[in-house]
Amino acid sequence: MPTTTTRPVPARAAGPRPRRRLRGSRTLNFWLFTGPFLLGLAVFVYVPIGWSLYLSFFEARFTVTPSEFVGLGNYREILADSGFMGSLGTFTVFAAFIVPTTWAISLGLALLVNRLRFMRAFYRSVFFLPTACSYVAASLIWKMSLFNGVRFGLANTVLGLFGVDNTAWLASPDPPWYWLVIITARLWLQSGFYMILFLAALQNIPQELYEAAAIDGARPGWQTFRHITLPQLRATSTAVILLLLVAAYQAFDEFFNLLSKTTWGRPPLVELYYTALGQDQNYGKGSAGAVVLTVLICVVTLFQGRIMGFGRGEESK
């Protein structure tokens, strides 16, 4: 297939127009198309990452153009910081819960929607819709109307019907009800998106496999699901888990908005936000934490790739 469509040349056009040369040069076209994106990537992603790395070796309080080199001092400080190390613990708890739950719920939704005979597009859209909502907006709704501590909050109203006293969902860390608020908000926001990924994968499973299984005597339902659907979804599952893990690492908005002025329930990014942009404005220490976090994400991703075979060729499955 030709990459450039040749238009019928009008009779009056004599000789090549100068613009043709521009269209002909593949190199120029390449840069024309990728250039703006690469520029954005460099300016907004790679330069900040490099700068952060640079800052992490300097005493950088209240400045992003520091002069005092401190070597690994910031790293020593951040690794000895109970707040930062605690935030890694918080993250682990959070990820251990949110990753499998979202995986299961979005897979479940995908299976349900996939089986629908009518109104499939409607349900697909309905479940996908929350993805379009911002985390900040959702947090505010969760905090101020669903899970506020007064009697007319939705959760308290429902519990009130059963005679349960009003609960302060966010103010008190004991019992840690705030996890319920955070987890439900995130589930609502992200399940629909991963459902779409699973749905696409489900529709890609060849029908012949199910037919063959049926001929071999496999019962529809759990047996087919366990031995055909699930293995066929392996690549998608791996990708989803990886994406969920990265999303969990990046968790910020709902924690920041739901838990104000706490010393608990701070995932790494929130902790680093307070380190780098709090009253100390310690960009050096904050950057060191960011680098530690980045390395950690890379290691976990590679490790996960080894276990689950993400990125390996089709033949190795």
Next chain:
Amino acid sequence: MSAHSSTWDRRSILRAAAGLAAAGALGACGGNNGRGGGSGSGKRLVQYFHAYGEPGTEQAIKRYAKAYSKADVTTQWITGSNFESKLFASLLTDQAPDLFEFHPQIQLVRSGQVADLTDLIAPVKDDFNRADIQSHTVDGKIYGVRMIDDPQFFFYRKSMLQKAGIEPPRTLDELVEAAAKLTTSKVKGLFLGNDLHAVINPLIWSAGADTLNEKNEIAYHTDAVIAGLRTMRKLFTSGHLLLDAPADFWDPSALSQGLCAIQFSGMWAMPQFQQALGDDLGIMPFPKVGDAGRPSVYNGGWSVFVNAKGKNVDAAKEYVKWLWLDRKEYQEDWATSYGFHIPPRTSIAQATGKLKSGLPAEGVRLFNEYGHFDNIGWTQAMITATEDLFADCVRKGGDPEAALDRCDKTVNAELKKLFG
């Protein structure tokens, strides 16, 4: 076909559109900096204000700015609960405001962030509340102009207290008891704000302690404060405290919507409280903690500062002089037309009728009798340390002594940085 001979074919339109979009994006990079466009001869100033809750405040600040002829003053009205971090972050950039409102904190002076306004204030210095001058003074120089004083205290529904058969509490223990007696299935006894941070300093003062002593050493780590923290923990877990209310302590809705019987708030909210509750409203200071204590009121408020590292220091100073020193009618308007605030200038305070009688006068009395002003040596890092202290031992149930030790460590590190 005629379409082909036309110069406006699909491709050229797309190309033109892409070019326009790119130009637009590039233009946006340089243009939207809050300073407005153009390069007229008049100076352009940017001022930062936190978002006041009272209706009309934003319009008022913008109206004053518009009335100023010597510079074009743009107002950034910063919403959200973290004004200080937004302010501090922006002060590092070249988008920093030329003038801003904040509280007196010495690190801003030490880092050369705020300009010396001594000469500006000198002619009218004696007209200011002496405490408001003192709280802005470092080594004899005055660094900010107080706009409003905001005493913070409890508002309560007289009818509810009467129904429960109790008097306004005079000690913290009585307050805890009152909260229990006032709590019903529909109404919680007491609201101190969602994170309780508004009552940290009042608790310290009411226990007979202070944030720092005169030599700028820690003065809050006393037995009475520890006892107070334990009582607060008891209160927090009692179920008689309103928590996770949709609006925080600075907003009158918890009390005026009948969610609680007693609410900690500030003078600013008084008009709204009165409007909602009429005469069914009383005020009282934070009660004393322990036997040696004394009731206290935090005389908070807001001051205007000039960014000494800005590009228009002189123009900003001139604006501050014009608005916050010369134009008394605006100062009075700002202090009394929206929320109630106490004007820091004696001449205005005396001329203002609105604060002379009834509940507002009672508020002024509490301000004068029990008030504690800002200590310029008590900085944001120390404030955050005490907020963590409250989070750790009141909301989380940790040991107050251990939490205080952690707080001391942070505060001492900060003190060492500031005072050596």
